[in-house]
Amino acid sequence: MSEPMLQVTDLHAYYGKSHVLNGVNMEIMPGEVIALLGRNGVGRSTTAKAIMGEVAPVGSVRFKGQEIGGMPNHKISRLGLGYVPESRDIFPTMTVRQNLMLGVKDLRNPGKYTVDQMLDMFPNLRERADNMAGVLSGGEKQMLTMCRTLMGDPDLIIIDEPTEGLAPKIVHQVGEMIAEIAKSGVSILLVEQKLSIALKIADRVYVMGHGEIVYSGTPEDFKTRDDIRKEWLEV
């Protein structure tokens, strides 16, 4: 059994006085795709943010055996942990190509993809390569932001709500793309509400409720657990 790539132990987080994470425990093995499910407001995005240092983490977050809690975000990134935030944060006044270039951390030591290879893999972006990123559709922006993070050659990507606000057809495309990324061997922590996508690509499922993990299992097992679905997911 190898070391977990990411190990989160008793993670707490606070927004002002409100206690949002109540001791989250999770681990992600190399190459694993994990779906983090749960209703709105149970702390899924906050878990992602606390791991990335966007929200001050209390507890232990270890990436490749190293404690990353409190580390500056560029150092976390350089250890090989990529983050695709819910807000997407593309750079609107730059072209798609320029956005992708900014995903490269160090020009002297570029990742396994060049901008052109990335554009070949995702033809939707190829058409838009020299357009300003600000004029892309929501789905295209989501693809761009994932590709941009991939340019930095991460070993684990945390993708927060990638399909939020997208049309059903586009949701499907984004889902395919995440499956594609997973195939390339990158570990993924996917924060997602749409079960259709999450269950198709995940190796393991975590369900959150009230700021902690309430269920952990394989998608096959999860499909048989109506009780978990009723109590923690259905509205």
Place this chain on the structure above:
Amino acid sequence: METIVFSLLNGTIYGLLLFMLSSGLTLIFSMMGVLNFAHASFYMLGAYCAYTIMGVTNFWLALLLAPILVGAVGMGVERWGLRKVHANGHVAELLFTFGLAYLIDEVVKIIWGRTSVNYKVPESLDFTLFTLYGSNYPAYRIFILFVSIFMLVSLWYLLKKTRVGLIIQAALTHPHMVGHLGHNVPLVFMGVFGAGCALAGLAGVIGGNYFITDPAMAVQMGPIVFVVVVVGGLGSLEGAFVAAMLIGILQTSAVSINASFADIFGFLGMTATSEVGGITIASLAPMLPFLMLVLILIVKPTGLMGDREV
């Protein structure tokens, strides 16, 4: 004709100097989210440093070293001052830069005295370049023009055409995301602050001997630079450029108009006998930038080219 040509030329030079100051300020604004009240103090520091360096060596070395020195001071201020204050919000930052402006003022008075210093145009540039309509045009002004244009082109190239420029632009709008992509944003910010201060310092080096180098120069220049940044649109370099040129040319032209209100009233067939009649157009020049500021805030609060409200 003569007046127009000279006004345009002098106005352009003044405008470019204003832009050199406001380009740094507007970049720093994008980064901090508040205006840096101490920005014009770095301009003053540039002039005084150049004066001292020139006294020991020569002008050319001063032209090179003074901006670097001022930039280094700026980086230090960012690294050990602003970065710590930033965590406590905008009001704290604003107060910090306010205090810093006074601090630099006092330091300058202690080191160089309360009266103006004799920072002169170097002899090698102190000659008449050409004579136009019977008036001599000093070479130093054209020198300012060239240095400013060189700076403008370099800045544009750096920001738009290089990878560092892309990282800076992205970091100004999305600092967290840029950090998550593996770029050292605090270092970028320190660099931007330092470079902005160095530009202000450079403006001081070439402007200090064109105007006067005295402890009041920061207080005189500061408000006008703010006007440029706000009129241009907070955070917009293009806007700052347009506003700087506009104010430069407008103000310089107004100074050279040799007419008073009495003349205008006379032209309209009225007579003015009160104090109002004695006001000259030239005397209105210092008011113009602030009039523009007030008007633009009423008409277009985001400034000429900005997208943020003040």
